[in-house]
Amino acid sequence: MIIDCHGHYTTAPKGLQVWRDAQIAGKNPGALEITDDEIRQSLEGAQLKFQRERGTDVTIFSPRASAMAHHVGDAATSLHWSQQCNDLIHRVCSLYPDNFVAVCQLPQSPGVPPDNCIGELERCVNGRGFIGCNLNPDPSGGHWTAPPLTDRYWYPLYEKMVELDVPAMVHVSSSCNANFHATGAHYLNADTTAFMQFLTADLFKDFPALRFIIPHGGGAVPYHWGRYRGLAQDMKRPPLDELIRNNVFFDTCVYHQAGIDLLLKIVPADNILFGSEMVGAVRGIDPETGQYFDDTKRYVDAASGLSPADKQKIFEGNARRVFSRLRR
């Protein structure tokens, strides 16, 4: 089985944006008006078609990351919006239980301690079958006003994650800072930033069972693995392999062969989860290969020197380990 750990509902029917626009305009958005047929239509020509064409089986599926926009409105805005988005994901997964498994958006809000996310996380995981959450290290959308992920500020949420046995993908949303293009800078910067935070603190001594996926192939990290090994050594921190072993994982959302080759060569196979971010940041076909840039399965399949056992871990085993509720 091939599990894609990183998919967002980027093709949601327009009723979702209508609801959000009304909410932002301060009008009563009422009930979300999206039919099951509209949901089917939004997926059949996109995610489901690509699953079939590319030979992947299941996508771990969450609301559109760029639309989380935690910086819009206040904590109540964020809660109501998260509930709509998560309920829609639940409908997707109920319609296609063999193709999608749900991960939730959290109702984060700048300046509001993440304790406020516990209720929505419980609502999604208990009874609705969600198996993880997306955690935004920068709810301000590019101003980076929250404490680092290793700060005790986040601990109540981590306690709940451990109790529920769910991991988080570290995933920022859109940027309202003109310096940061969302998918071309903000996303990758957040990945790099989170990794260095994890490297410099003892978070996983406090939470040995806490698990994070750093998406987009870990931002800049594998390319600069020597830098990080050297920094860890200079700072008397544990070796990287040991530091990340049971707690930090990278996906394979790297859109060219040379990048995937580096990732697979450098990062232990136990810490890599197959992901494509399909349909997502890059939608075109690579003229150099004639294939979609985000068809990352091709790169993993073409990587030389990957043992069948490691390939199985990357395509399936690690996802089952990290998203442990997937087994249930």
Added chain:
Amino acid sequence: MIIDCHGHYTTAPKGLQVWRDAQIAGKNPGALEITDDEIRQSLEGAQLKFQRERGTDVTIFSPRASAMAHHVGDAATSLHWSQQCNDLIHRVCSLYPDNFVAVCQLPQSPGVPPDNCIGELERCVNGRGFIGCNLNPDPSGGHWTAPPLTDRYWYPLYEKMVELDVPAMVHVSSSCNANFHATGAHYLNADTTAFMQFLTADLFKDFPALRFIIPHGGGAVPYHWGRYRGLAQDMKRPPLDELIRNNVFFDTCVYHQAGIDLLLKIVPADNILFGSEMVGAVRGIDPETGQYFDDTKRYVDAASGLSPADKQKIFEGNARRVFSRLRR
């Protein structure tokens, strides 16, 4: 000849910090008290020793990047500090004219348009032999409050750079945002951010002769080259090779063989300048190789498939083209 395009005076005699501490404390720091012998001592056991041991010839040398700290004090603070740092670099290059060529720090200050840097840039370049500058895209030190590098806000400085025929290395300083470790996150994020800014705007149509070096191997960019090619294509921007050709260059400050191999494979040889950031971010010896992490010449020498012509470009030719005043 082997030219290292990226060295900072990280080993400056303690008199420099004494001066800075007095300045920050609001006391009159007086004249900088550093003797020529102290300068010699600070270099003989460090940069000069490593040049000899590693077989490099000349280092393009600038003040310590993390100490620029443009966020400290106001524009006058920044100007006086920059003058001291640049004068000290000038003394280094006068004592060792065969080993070091000078690049200056700019007196940037948060919220102050970079027009205020023109005077110091002219002072350094005209008559003192400086051949480039370090430009901080985030003088706030991790709050990212300045406009993107492609904004007209920066144009007066760019006009002067073109007139003087000097490039800039895009280099942030220390971070006063707890989210960003300086050398492990802030530096690499700035590199990634700057590249995406250049990708999305027509800056080089306005300034065809403007040249930027993006250090630290281009941050996350080469590892995510497919993502950037795809984003450029989706956004109807020019192909990356064309977009960067005469204007954007990466150094080789990537501290392991696999990273350098990726860089050399992916980025055109015309756009890579040898650099080591020695003595800099990572000071230890890699237990996997028994060599210094930042001995990047070894990785370039060991890279397979690099033609002698391309190697000459990376070690010397490109530096002479980008730092065109080096020839004089």
